[in-house]
Amino acid sequence: MQEGIAPRTAIWLNELQRYVGEQAAAGLRNLLQDSTSGPVLVLATVWPEFFSALTAPPVPGGPDPYPQARSLLEGTALHVLDAFDTQAWQDARTVGGHDPQRAVCCGRR
Incomplete structure (x- = not known):
């Protein structure tokens, strides 16, 4: 179990871009992949332009500014009208x- 996160915890990150740097994204990925921390819900809201920035693939030959955030967020979006x-x-x-x-x-x- 991740230290300090009890099972059956719900984490809501409103304005995700304010909280999810690369270290936090890696920590959330580990938490969600850890079968011993069981069940944990992470729910976040993020404006489309920030979601696009966090999930955009790196420019060939350029730096990859958000590999952990992209990995955390890939395939998770639920678009609201x-x-x-x-x-x-x-x-x-x-x-x-x-x-x-x-x-x-x-x-x-």
Whole structure:
């Protein structure tokens, strides 16, 4: 187990580019690959331009500034739309209507 990270931990990195340098990316990769640290969730948000910079392959003959971050992030992106269409809003209201927490936060007690 990674020191200080308990099993069943969720780590949320909002604005990933602020936190994931090469050392942190290597540490997260090790944590996620360590079968003895079991189960750990790492969830991050990152703007597309930063994701592209962190995952871009190096220029031939040039330095590779983000090999650990690229390896950590490859194949993990879930793109979120800029806006919901009418059907998505209806679906969210339908599903959320059965969630007591949503009712409290949205004033629907």
